[in-house]
Amino acid sequence: MQENFKSGFVAIVGRPNCGKSTLLNKLLKQDIALVSHKANATRKKMNIIISFKTNKNEESQIIFVDTPGLHHQEKLLNQFMLKEALKAISDCDLCVFMASIHDDLKYYEEFLDFSNKPHILILSKIDTASKEKVLQQIANYQKYDHKFLSLIPISSSKSINLESFLTEVSKHLPYSPPFFDLEILTDESLKQIYKEIIRESVFNNLSDEIPYESDVKIEKFIENKHLDQVFGKIFVEKESQKSMVIGKNARTIKRIGKQAREKMEKMSEKKVFLHLQVFVQKSWSKEKANLKKFGYDFED
Ligand SMILES: Nc1nc2c(ncn2[C@@H]2O[C@H](COP(=O)(O)OP(=O)(O)OP(=O)(O)O)[C@@H](O)[C@H]2O)c(=O)[nH]1
Ligand SMILES: [Mg+2]
Structure with missing residues (x-):
């Protein structure tokens, strides 16, 4: 060094x-x-x-x-x-x-x-x-x-x-040895990156307030050398939003899933199996205790 x-x-x-x-x-x-x-x-x-x-x-x-x-x-x-x-x-x-x-x-x-x-x-x-x-x-x-x-x-x-x-x-940086291994691109976990990819697909496939009133949790994640299995849940605030996320004949949720999966596969250079479900959780973004459950902790 x-x-x-x-x-x-x-x-x-x-x-x-x-x-x-x-x-x-x-x-x-x-x-x-x-x-x-x-x-x-x-x-x-x-x-x-x-x-x-x-x-x-x-x-x-x-x-x-x-x-x-x-x-x-x-x-x-x-x-x-x-x-x-x-x-x-x-x-x-x-x-x-x-x-x-x-x-x-x-x-x-x-x-x-x-x-x-x-x-x-x-x-x-x-x-x-x-x-x-x-x-x-x-x-x-x-x-x-x-x-x-x-x-x-x-x-x-x-x-x-x-x-x-x-x-x-x-x-303008200070002289210092590196903080991280030189090969590392981010200290975020693959699971967290996958979560953001699903959230991005929600953002880019839905309009109005839905992206702002929704979030994603990955409930189960099985990582393997050639195949990752991702079981994600999309949460929204209202029943009407749930129907919009699913779409007619489940077309919207399929599109969200397809775009997210393709991006995950490109990023990880692996096959990805992605399973998505939509849930209503009223006021998930409106109370501190609920936000914390989604990883937005005011005390951190
Ligand atoms: N034409 C053009 N578009 C850009 C450029 N950089 C970003 N964009 C577009 O600007 C939009 C916003 O980009 P983001 O990178 O999400 O912006 P951000 O500052 O991270 O936004 P927040 O996370 O909401 O604060 C996207 O549609 C990008 O494609 C650029 O250099 N040229
Ligand atoms: Mg940004």
Whole structure:
């Protein structure tokens, strides 16, 4: 191991839907974090571990912490999500604030109001804006150049500036031996990743409030070398939502299951048997004790 190895925790925060989880999947070259075109997809912190070597041959292990989007909503689950993001900011060595290129400057100003963590500012989704708009936004944010370590416009979809971003992150990490084995991509269990894949499929196949009022539990998980057996339960708040998740002739639940299974198989490079059932659990997201049963513990 090199003596000048760097390693540290880097929280990636920003408004819902700005592209945090997409960027981390892209850097990892694996779809581990849940991504959705709907906002508020990520509910809990997740570590994504990247090994990186700069062109000066400096090595680092960057432990990115994916977080729920910074937002304000009365609902208890949303308060839990905000708490997760704030905890990640306070625990990390370095923070990355991500704003979509289309976002108003005020969201960054709000972040500056409550956090004085050293941070890199990234402007995401620049593939969706004109060159003029990108330059204009960079100029707008420059007014705070005494606050951020650097400002990097990026596109995860088009792989623009991702290498420069990692080089910059690495530059600001402390010297330390790696925290995790170098082959590890995340410290999440396969069972937890499978759960998020099912939740992603629910998010991307259902509309209205259902994704926000549903969650997934894996009741039984049998892991084998060539075949994983996954028995999952989708929980919703109301009977009417249960019928929507199942769909006419069970078409919707079959689609959710098929998409999830295909993604699990791609990720694990194994065959997956996935069995899904839908249950109603009234107020699962509206009481602290119930949320805890779904892994959202306010005391943690
Ligand atoms: N065009 C374009 N779309 C992007 C890019 N990055 C992310 N997206 C899309 O933006 C949407 C939101 O992406 P996510 O990665 O789930 O965003 P997030 O910030 O993790 O969202 P929350 O978990 O809800 O806070 C998805 O539909 C992505 O495909 C990008 O660089 N370019
Ligand atoms: Mg996310």
